[in-house]
Amino acid sequence: MSPVLSAEGLTLGYGADPVVRDLDLGVAEGEFTVIVGPNGCGKSTLLKALGRVNKPMSGRVLLNGQDIRGLRAKAVARRMALLPQSPVAPEGITVRALAARGRFPHHTLVRQWSPRDETAISRALELTGLAGLADTQVGSLSGGQRQRAWVAMVLAQDTGVLLLDEPTTFLDIAHQYDLLELFADLHRQGRTIVAVLHDLAQAARFATRLVLMDGGRVVADGPPGQVVTAALVEEVFGLPCDVVPDPRTSTPLVIPHERS
């Protein structure tokens, strides 16, 4: 099957020292792909390029076989959503109004509302468990709820592909898993998800496919069990460790060695 989203010879960054160099990646429909790698490896830059936020220096990104630079920005946004790392919540906005902003790509100058908006927004609020907080101001929510409100916004966008840039950063561990379970649910419902995550154990537990990046290149790509090995973690992160199976899910778990 041809990939729903793919990068071909992608070089990203500025000037003589690109962040990502000549990268190829194909994402099949229905995959939950997680991109991991050390700080500065180019994973966020890659995700933004996939989401049409960064312009490549060379190469191209294809969505259903079409170059996204050749498509209208709104047409891309109707099929693929991106949740960036630090979006800005407008002052005084309610949860429902924030979710409604995800409908922007479905609107035109004269048609800024459609009956499908209502269904999409209500569904997004239900999926994120925020239906009861619809009229609450985003500014007064807890960190975990606020991040759910942003997820509701990209869900209201009603796209088949969802790109998430470190969606669990700044949340406590319970809220991190809470959110990851939500993504797993969305994945089971058929969405294609590409996420950048920091935590290898979380990535391995939830991803169907792990992409390990280092120095702007993909160094390993496959099922989590094959990618997360002690040798590779030491090589890429410089962290001597054992990799043991997670006692609950049997996915790989990284146990760092103590420094002697």
Next chain:
Amino acid sequence: MTRSTTRTRRPRPPRGAAPPVLALGPVALPVHPRSVLCAVLLLVLVAAAAAATLAMGRLGIPLTRLPAVVTGAGEATEAFVLGRLRGPRLAVAVGTGAALGLAGALFQSVTRNPLGSPDVIGLGAGAGAGAAFAALVLPGVVPVPMGALAGAALAMAVVAAATGTGLRHPGRLIVAGIGVAAMAQAFTHFVVSVMARDQAGVLSAYVNGSLGARAWEHAWTIWAVLLLALPFVAALAGPVTVNEMGDELADALGARASATRTGAVVLSVVLSAAAVSVAGPIAFVSLTAPQIARRLSGAPGPNLALSALVGALLLVAADLAVQQSPVGDGLPVGIFTMGFGGVYLGYLLVREWRKGVL
């Protein structure tokens, strides 16, 4: 800080209720009821202030006579007051106030900065310098509005270059703006006092902003620019609203963040320049109108239409006060708005500083 008050004051719709929608043929727009209510109220207030402007004082046209005079059935004196003395001045005040309100709403929205207002960052002063130069040094060569536009654009470019980070950093934007405003005002003083010493009367207009002795051509200028800007404002309203959530998200939603910002800044520069070319750099209407509009509507987003209405009301009311108060006679309206707006600017600086934005 208004968060808790607005929450208790606003009547709550049932949870998850959809907003009402205005649907007409191919047009479908969501409606914010409180904003519509505010708009109607503001229109009534602008009309009331306008009627008061025409009716009050020594030469005022009595309210009962207004309909007749406006429809052209007035006596010679009344027709003179409406057609020459107060009518043009009023029309300029409404249009200029609306233009300043819109310019401020656009600029504050795309800079995501309540202090990122054309009057605070030196656009108004730049336009004033350009207008003074065109009117006094090159009379008849460069039309005054073109001079104002060039001055505003130059000020904008210098501010963006001086910050080193474009329009992103609120603190740098304000500091650069203060510097540019000071230079522009110095230039205006220089032009007026050295090159046009005999025209001292025009000084206050180009330095402070004034609505004294306006003619219909001024009114046509500002209203024509407003009318021309309208389709662009309508087209930008949606993307500007999305832009408030950050460039990356706006791009991902298909709103093309930098194109939107460029468009909004250009529009804001044009509207500010038009306002300055007919009334001089009137301070703090651009700064305050959008923020009053937001508090009135309780709605996030740039509140463009309400900002225009609040701007119109502020300027008409300020000019009415200047014309009718015993001490204000002959005082440029810009001095009056500066007095009130300066206090607000101080409050805002302290608030943003406490929030750690600056």
